[in-house]
Amino acid sequence: MQLARRPRPQALISLVPMIDVMLILLVFFMVTSSYLNLDMIPALRPTDDAVNSDSSAQQRLMIRLDATGTPHLRAQALSSETLDQLLRRSLALDPQTQLMILPSGAAPTQALISLMDRAASAGVKNMRVLQLEARP
Amino acid sequence: MKLKQNRRTAPTETIIALIDVVFFLLVFFMLIGRMDATAPFEVTPPQAQTGRDMPTGGITLAISQNGGLALDGDALPKSEISAALAEALTKDPALRLRINAHRDADLRHVLPHVSLAEALGFVDVVLVVTPEASAGVGK
Numbered sequence: 001m002q003l004a005r006r007p008r009p010q011a012l013i014s015l016v017p018m019i020d021v022m023l024i025l026l027v028f029f030m031v032t033s034s035y036l037n038l039d040m041i042p043a044l045r046p047t048d049d050a051v052n053s054d055s056s057a058q059q060r061l062m063i064r065l066d067a068t069g070t071p072h073l074r075a076q077a078l079s080s081e082t083l084d085q086l087l088r089r090s091l092a093l094d095p096q097t098q099l100m101i102l103p104s105g106a107a108p109t110q111a112l113i114s115l116m117d118r119a120a121s122a123g124v125k126n127m128r129v130l131q132l133e134a135r136p
Numbered sequence: 137m138k139l140k141q142n143r144r145t146a147p148t149e150t151i152i153a154l155i156d157v158v159f160f161l162l163v164f165f166m167l168i169g170r171m172d173a174t175a176p177f178e179v180t181p182p183q184a185q186t187g188r189d190m191p192t193g194g195i196t197l198a199i200s201q202n203g204g205l206a207l208d209g210d211a212l213p214k215s216e217i218s219a220a221l222a223e224a225l226t227k228d229p230a231l232r233l234r235i236n237a238h239r240d241a242d243l244r245h246v247l248p249h250v251s252l253a254e255a256l257g258f259v260d261v262v263l264v265v266t267p268e269a270s271a272g273v274g275k
Contacts, residue, residue: 015151019158026162033169037267039187043235043250044261065243105244109237113182113265120186131247 041116043129058126059094061086065103069111080118087122098126175206175236182239183268190264194232195224201238203245217249222256229257236264 063083064072071078073086090097099119103112112129119127175198197217198206205212207220225231233253237246253261 015155019151019155022155022158022162026158026165029162029165029169033165033171034174035169036181038170038181038190039184039265039267040190040234040262041184041187041265042261043263044254044258103243103247105242105247107243108239109241109243109246110182110239112243113184113239113263117184117186129247129250131251 065107067104067106184265187265196234199237232260
């Protein structure tokens with residue numbers, strides 16, 4: 001006699017808890033992550049000491065940033081074009097020209113970054129930012 | 137006459153497609169986002185054209201427009217920032233310090249911290265910027 005086999009019931013795994021967990025993870029990453037595209041400009045580098053050691057032989061250019069963020073050379077305000085020309089002329093004379101920036105404490109950070117940015121675009125490789133400190 | 141009722145069948149819509157989409161979104165947000173600690177105040181970094189890719193690792197010192205400070209997301213008074221930086225440096229002497237200053241913050245709130253970091257012995261200090269094509273001098 002041949003017995004009829006009962007068909008096995010299909011194993012059923014509920015996917016609903018997995019979807020719940022995935023949705024929670026998704027919301028978590030969407031809320032907690034920041035999506036700003038950030039870059040960086042080095043302010044101090046391990047090689048800075050080496051660069052400074054032979055700085056005596058370099059031509060120096062001192063640019064002052066006033067409280068409004070306008071760059072000045074020898075008390076004369078510089079427009080963006082004048083600044084570019086000045087930097088390129090100095091670099092043509094001496095590719096190792098050192099740019100020294102003396103910013104006012106009231107100047108906005110953006111002004112300093114923009115000046116450093118413009119100098120880097122012109123090809124300046126050696127920059128120093130100076131600070132004047134009150135004598136105690 | 138009694139009509140024979142059809143037996144209801146289970147819905148045949150598959151949720152596999154939904155899972156695929158959710159997985160895709162999950163991976164997308166995990167890859168695109170950065171899990172940095174955010175400052176307790178608003179910080180809009182300055183714009184620069186010549187910035188380099190932000191390296192990973194290190195600690196972030198956020199500086200608000202008014203000079204408020206936060207180290208890795210925790211607000212700190214100015215008097216405690218030196219000790220906190222020194223403590224972080226003792227744990228990792230090659231630690232990178234990222235200074236994320238608001239673009240309108242006065243430099244008197246920013247530059248002293250670069251000097252402080254240098255004095256404490258940090259050898260790798262970077263300023264956080266955002267890439268922008270139209271950044272200009274003298275704004």
